[in-house]
Amino acid sequence: MRWLLRKDLLILRRSRLLVALLVIYPVAIALLIGLAISRSPSKPRVAIVDETPPGQTVQIGSERVEVSQYAQRLFSQVQAVRAQTRAQAVDKVKSGEVLAAVVIPPDVAARLSSGLRQAQLEIIYNGDALQQSLVQSQLGSALAQANLAFSERIQGAAVGVINLLLKGGNLGVLGAPSNLIGLAQIPSQLRGIIARQPPGRDRAALERIASFAEFAAQNLTVSKNVLSTVGQPIQVHSTLLHGRRTPLNTFAVVVAVSVSLMFVCVLLAAGGVALEREEHVLARLLRGPPALLSREGLLAEKGVLAAACAFAVAFAMLAGVSAFVPLDWSRVGLWLVALALGALAFGALGVAIGAAAREVRAASLLAFLLSLPLAFLALVPSGSVSVGLYDTIGAISFVFPFKATLQALDAAVNGAAPSLGGSLAHLAALTIAFGVVARLGLRRAD
Amino acid sequence: MSVALSVRALGKHFGELQALRDVSFDAHEREMVAVVGPNGAGKTTLLSIIAGTQNATSGSVSGPSPADGSAREVGWAPQQPALYSKLSVAENLRLFARLEGVADPDREVERMLEQTGLSARADDLLGELSGGNRQRVNVAVGLLGNPPVLALDEPSSALDPRQRERLWRFIRGLADAGTSVVFSTHNVGEAERYGDRVIVLDEGRMIFDGTPGELMQAAPAGAGGDFEQALVAFLSEGHEL
Structure with missing residues (x-):
């Protein structure tokens, strides 16, 4: 087997363009996928027309909240392009300079201050279904953030007014008496007066007033809490069920390395086996008795060679990327184990493809057509598709090594779930299964 | 006979x-x-x-019984040359001599190159040879170990x-x-x-x-x-x- 291995290495050395493509292409694809995953969506470029008069405020009791704060908050959520008029904003949308435009009308403050009507914004956008979907998701999110921040400001002002009513003091509202008594103080002061009153109708009336004041003070206290609940009815507390929280950029590294490992290994293994058939050498190697090489030996040599090359490329990638993305080098032993098992499973898949194909081009095409969708399928998050489709995707991903390799590498690099042991066992089983498939595919040597 | x-x-x-x-x-x-x-x-x-x-x-x-230095009774040359086009004539012969377990592969390669008259093309890649020469190498590989x-x-x-x-x-x-x-x-x-x-x-x-x-x-x-x-x-x- 060592002579065949030496021969394969010699042929690889003489196929520099092929080897370069075999390494550069998957690494380029892997980096693109990694980049796409790790980069959060950029802020949409949006034209904003603020038609509210400068310095306009929403008054809540004695508190004033500037409407411009809303516009500022909105600016921070998007890549804002100021427009003076609605017509200018429409032009910018039409020309494609901006994704959409938001018009803040002049009556926002009046509507909010009235407490009866909701303020309304106008969103202007254009484009095909994809662009419309992008506007709705990205701009909807930005507006929700701005709305939340503004409602918190209004809520804060309202709570201040309620506190003043409860504790007393100066309302600061024109015409209101100064140094008002707080609602919370009324019951105790009233009880003192009642104690000095003789029993009778007046005392009974005062006791009713004291009870009401006590009840009102208690409920006004509760209303502060109600206000904060209305402002942000549901707060989010995240709980990760298994493993460590994985930063997106290190997960992207794992995806990129897994993709490279898969492409290099599957293409090399498939091409290696198919080459023996294409050169008509397979029959010469396997004829007997005695055969120059057993079928199992031939498949093992091709699979292990491809796995070793892919392992080296993938580890070099991990090591190189660690210069830019912080990776935990104390776990390097686990990386190596995950990479090795993943490479062997991909090697087995590759030799199975190579044994089924009759020539290198067909094997390469088949390997490529099979590998790329597998990578994308394995990255489909649960909940993003229907349950039935997700189950189907899960079943497909389960019988191919990409997802198991991704999980093993994620567990090794990031300590993510599921556990490394389970993924390694899965990969070992897949290696055996594809080895058997490859052996069946190599039944005929001609 | x-x-x-x-x-x-x-x-x-x-x-x-x-x-x-x-x-x-x-x-x-x-x-x-x-x-x-x-x-x-x-x-x-x-x-x-x-x-x-x-x-x-x-x-x-x-x-x-196979001759000394060969494990084969029958040497074989298929219809289409079963050789590696990225290897030279000598490398092909040497590889198959080693796989066949020939006692002295280098000497056997020399012998076959002489016998096929391809000594001058020994270092040429097989893919660069004419169809006739490729077939001669194909037959020569079948003859390794003198079956x-x-x-x-x-x-x-x-x-x-x-x-x-x-x-x-x-x-x-x-x-x-x-x-x-x-x-x-x-x-x-x-x-x-x-x-x-x-x-x-x-x-x-x-x-x-x-x-x-x-x-x-x-x-x-x-x-x-x-x-x-x-x-x-x-x-x-x-x-x-």
């Missing part, structure tokens, strides 16, 4: 298809045995079983007349040196010229085993001394041994 290869009651079927039926013959030392017949007659199947790339359904193939029997499956099919002539001179030289050569061919003229004996297969049956002269005699009248016409007439008559 002693028997170098003995084929007895060989049968082979692929599912319902009976590719070979009860084929028996001997090949002797220094003898060149031509296997001819129409397409689908079973020539390649017979050569594949003799070479060990396929197993027979029934019957047996046996030969003398007593050489099975050649249509060795000249892809060659031009000049290349064919050179190849057959080379093979004749091997037979003269003691190797028993069994070859299949579509070219009836080659069977007549280079075959000491001719075996005719038709639909998996061996319908003739004898010299080219005997085949001419066995053919119906009207062949006019033309070997190809004699064979066609013989096949048309549906002769059986």
Whole structure:
């Protein structure tokens, strides 16, 4: 087997363009996928027309909240392009300079201050279904953030007014008496007066007033809490069920390395086996008795060679990327184990493809057509598709090594779930299964 | 001449298809045995079983013990050169010599390069050689370890007349040196010229085993001394041994 291995290495050395493509292409694809995953969506470029008069405020009791704060908050959520008029904003949308435009009308403050009507914004956008979907998701999110921040400001002002009513003091509202008594103080002061009153109708009336004041003070206290609940009815507390929280950029590294490992290994293994058939050498190697090489030996040599090359490329990638993305080098032993098992499973898949194909081009095409969708399928998050489709995707991903390799590498690099042991066992089983498939595919040597 | 290869009651079927039926013959030392017949007659199947790339359904193939330095009874050169185009002539020979377990691979490579007359092209990549030279290397690989029997499956099919002539001179030289050569061919003229004996297969049956002269005699009248016409007439008559 060592002579065949030496021969394969010699042929690889003489196929520099092929080897370069075999390494550069998957690494380029892997980096693109990694980049796409790790980069959060950029802020949409949006034209904003603020038609509210400068310095306009929403008054809540004695508190004033500037409407411009809303516009500022909105600016921070998007890549804002100021427009003076609605017509200018429409032009910018039409020309494609901006994704959409938001018009803040002049009556926002009046509507909010009235407490009866909701303020309304106008969103202007254009484009095909994809662009419309992008506007709705990205701009909807930005507006929700701005709305939340503004409602918190209004809520804060309202709570201040309620506190003043409860504790007393100066309302600061024109015409209101100064140094008002707080609602919370009324019951105790009233009880003192009642104690000095003789029993009778007046005392009974005062006791009713004291009870009401006590009840009102208690409920006004509760209303502060109600206000904060209305402002942000549901707060989010995240709980990760298994493993460590994985930063997106290190997960992207794992995806990129897994993709490279898969492409290099599957293409090399498939091409290696198919080459023996294409050169008509397979029959010469396997004829007997005695055969120059057993079928199992031939498949093992091709699979292990491809796995070793892919392992080296993938580890070099991990090591190189660690210069830019912080990776935990104390776990390097686990990386190596995950990479090795993943490479062997991909090697087995590759030799199975190579044994089924009759020539290198067909094997390469088949390997490529099979590998790329597998990578994308394995990255489909649960909940993003229907349950039935997700189950189907899960079943497909389960019988191919990409997802198991991704999980093993994620567990090794990031300590993510599921556990490394389970993924390694899965990969070992897949290696055996594809080895058997490859052996069946190599039944005929001609 | 002693028997170098003995084929007895060989049968082979692929599912319902009976590719070979009860084929028996001997090949002797220094003898060149031509296997001819129409397409689908079973020539390649017979050569594949003799070479060990396929197993027979029934019957047996046996030969003398392999010569010193070789584990093979039968050397084999398939119809299409079974070689690595990215390796040089010498590298191909050396690789297969090592895989065959030849005692001194480098010496064997030198011997084969000399024998095939390719010493000057030893370092050329196989992919850069002409079809004739590639076929010579293909045959040379079959001869590694000096097997007593050489099975050649249509060795000249892809060659031009000049290349064919050179190849057959080379093979004749091997037979003269003691190797028993069994070859299949579509070219009836080659069977007549280079075959000491001719075996005719038709639909998996061996319908003739004898010299080219005997085949001419066995053919119906009207062949006019033309070997190809004699064979066609013989096949048309549906002769059986």
